[in-house]
Amino acid sequence: MKQGPAGWMVNKLLPVATVVAIIVLLWYVLAVALNWAQVSERLAKESDNPPVSAIVAGTWEMERPVLPAPHQIAAEFSKTVFETRVTAKRSLVYHAGVTASATLLGFALGAVLGIVLAIGIVHLKVLDRSLMPWIIASQTVPILAIAPMIIVVLGNVGLTGLVPKSIISMYLCFFPVAIGMVKGLRSPDPMQLDLMRSYNASAAQILWKLRLPASVPFLFASLKVAVAISLTGAIVGELPTGASAGLGARLLSGSYYGQTVQIWSALFMAAFLGMVLVYSIGGIERLTLGARGQAAGAR
Amino acid sequence: MSDWMATALLVAVTLATWGVMAWLVRLDGKGLGRWLVPALFGAGLLLGWEIVCRGYGIPAVLLPAPSQIWDAFWRSLPVLMADFQQTFLKAVIAGFVLGNLLGFVTALIVDRVPFLQRGLLPLGNMVSAVPIIGVAPIMVMWFGFGWESKTAVIVFMIFFPMLVNALAGLAATDAMSRDLMRSYAAGYWQTLLKLRLPAALPFIFNALKINSTLALIGAIVAEFFGSPISGMGFRISVEVARMNVDVVWATIAVAALAGSLSYGLIALLERHLTSWHASFRATR
Numbered sequence: 169m170k171q172g173p174a175g176w177m178v179n180k181l182l183p184v185a186t187v188v189a190i191i192v193l194l195w196y197v198l199a200v201a202l203n204w205a206q207v208s209e210r211l212a213k214e215s216d217n218p219p220v221s222a223i224v225a226g227t228w229e230m231e232r233p234v235l236p237a238p239h240q241i242a243a244e245f246s247k248t249v250f251e252t253r254v255t256a257k258r259s260l261v262y263h264a265g266v267t268a269s270a271t272l273l274g275f276a277l278g279a280v281l282g283i284v285l286a287i288g289i290v291h292l293k294v295l296d297r298s299l300m301p302w303i304i305a306s307q308t309v310p311i312l313a314i315a316p317m318i319i320v321v322l323g324n325v326g327l328t329g330l331v332p333k334s335i336i337s338m339y340l341c342f343f344p345v346a347i348g349m350v351k352g353l354r355s356p357d358p359m360q361l362d363l364m365r366s367y368n369a370s371a372a373q374i375l376w377k378l379r380l381p382a383s384v385p386f387l388f389a390s391l392k393v394a395v396a397i398s399l400t401g402a403i404v405g406e407l408p409t410g411a412s413a414g415l416g417a418r419l420l421s422g423s424y425y426g427q428t429v430q431i432w433s434a435l436f437m438a439a440f441l442g443m444v445l446v447y448s449i450g451g452i453e454r455l456t457l458g459a460r461g462q463a464a465g466a467r
Numbered sequence: 468m469s470d471w472m473a474t475a476l477l478v479a480v481t482l483a484t485w486g487v488m489a490w491l492v493r494l495d496g497k498g499l500g501r502w503l504v505p506a507l508f509g510a511g512l513l514l515g516w517e518i519v520c521r522g523y524g525i526p527a528v529l530l531p532a533p534s535q536i537w538d539a540f541w542r543s544l545p546v547l548m549a550d551f552q553q554t555f556l557k558a559v560i561a562g563f564v565l566g567n568l569l570g571f572v573t574a575l576i577v578d579r580v581p582f583l584q585r586g587l588l589p590l591g592n593m594v595s596a597v598p599i600i601g602v603a604p605i606m607v608m609w610f611g612f613g614w615e616s617k618t619a620v621i622v623f624m625i626f627f628p629m630l631v632n633a634l635a636g637l638a639a640t641d642a643m644s645r646d647l648m649r650s651y652a653a654g655y656w657q658t659l660l661k662l663r664l665p666a667a668l669p670f671i672f673n674a675l676k677i678n679s680t681l682a683l684i685g686a687i688v689a690e691f692f693g694s695p696i697s698g699m700g701f702r703i704s705v706e707v708a709r710m711n712v713d714v715v716w717a718t719i720a721v722a723a724l725a726g727s728l729s730y731g732l733i734a735l736l737e738r739h740l741t742s743w744h745a746s747f748r749a750t751r
Binding site: 179180183184185186187188202234293294297298299300301302305307308309310311312313314316317320321324325392396399400403404407415419420422423426428431432434435438439442443445446447 | 485488489491492501504505507508509528529530582583584585586587589590593595596597598600601602603604605607608609679680683684687688691692693699700703704707708712715716718719722723726727729730731
């Protein structure tokens with residue numbers, strides 16, 4: 169369906185903007201409701217009968233609110249992102265960078281591992297029958313629960329910092345890649361495989377010239393899932409050790425000291441980072457598939 | 468046992484397992500054979516793990532052998548059961564029911580208002596890129612250390628998968644079937660109950676399966692931020708700090724068992740309720 173810029177505004181932007189506006193509005197109301205008790209108690213000490221308007225204004229300006237108002241989060245966000253040096257410990261960009269590097273390293277390792285496993289599973293029937301059920305079953309296991317143990321155990325061996333977090337990310341994201349790639353490598357239809365065989369193509373040639381190109385849309389669909397959970401893995405990996413840097417560490421220190429504004433701004437940074445990662449893979453997908461004349465969005 | 472003996476044993480076990488599996492695959496057994504190969508693989512993996520741990524003398528603080536984990540499991544069974552009750556029976560089940568219900572009801576409402584649908588769906592897809600688990604510290608602050616805060620985290624985590632899938636499911640009927648319902652003079656509710664909900668079931672079960680794993684993860688990770696003196700996440704973080712890695716593995720085994728059992732239960736229910744669906748008919 170083709171539509172002009174005006175149609176795009178009405179059909180896409182307007183509904184989303186409305187819903188976002190409603191959410192922000194509800195947020196302010198909720199902030200008043202949740203912070204009311206604390207603020208009215210404090211103001212009651214200062215004067216006998218504090219006006220309602222003062223209490224409402226107070227609920228949006230607390231230092232440690234139960235729920236900070238959106239503009240407080242925005243202020244903290246801009247302070248820690250734009251007004252602080254990127255290399256400083258107080259900069260949210262610095263912490264996001266630490267988390268992003270662990271995410272990307274783990275994502276790269278997990279994607280390679282997943283692709284290699286999928287190629288093995290497609291070519292060796294023994295692997296297919298023995299390993300594949302376990303890969304599917306492992307999806308039902310809360311793998312993230314192992315995260316603190318991996319961190320501590322690797323810390324005992326002397327591995328700290330980036331690598332243990334990346335290993336958690338790798339472990340989380342090789343499953344969707346492996347499953348998606350097995351599906352993708354098997355997606356050429358029997359006719360095409362027969363044609364390759366009638367050309368006397370070797371297994372390696374079939375893999376390189378038919379299976380791999382056919383699997384690209386599936387690869388990108390699973391890469392998008394994988395990078396999102398890779399980020400979750402990196403953040404959770406920063407929780408148990410009392411790591412000093414990274415978005416997970418910001419969440420944890422915020423929860424220790426009751427700094428809700430800090431938690432929320434770290435949360436928004438994590439959300440932003442996740443979207444940047446997923447959308448950049450979506451961008452690469454459109455570029456590659458567009459150049460090859462395949463349609464994006466396979467599942 | 469010396470190193471080279473362990474290596475020899477390991478190679479022997481690997482080759483033997485592989486050989487038997489290859490033989491079974493060539494036989495191409497139906498029924499029992501389909502289960503035997505993965506079972507053999509699992510057994511071989513456990514045996515190899517045991518040999519590596521004992522043969523190379525790996526300290527139990529790094530990686531306990533399966534036999535040690537088995538011992539720890541039976542030794543600390545009462546504690547593990549209490550954790551299971553706190554985390555799974557209280558937080559996970561309440562959160563799973565509440566979150567799925569909330570997502571489903573929201574989907575029903577949004578489905579009736581196309582404007583909301585166009586506004587919420589892009590946001591819902593966006594949320595899948597967001598590490599929602601980060602709300603855990605906030606929920607612990609709001610709802611306290613008890614199971615209620617874990618339930619809240621789970622509700623947040625599983626709401627959007629259910630919403631997005633249920634919306635896709637409600638849109639899954641074709642115009643022809645809907646026209647047929649209209650020609651029967653069926654109202655909104657009749658069409659919903661008799662046509663659109665059954666058609667949406669495969670999508671809803673997809674969300675339920677995703678959410679069963681998410682719920683367990685949400686509860687365990689939320690317990691890292693604070694919990695009473697029981698719970699699986701609490702146990703993991705405490706025993707890791709005390710270097711009782713075998714108890715940690717036993718807890719993980721319980722979590723794995725609980726996760727696969729609830730997944731299996733949902734899959735069984737799905738097979739029963741959507742036996743008409745193409746993905747099941749094809750396997751018969």
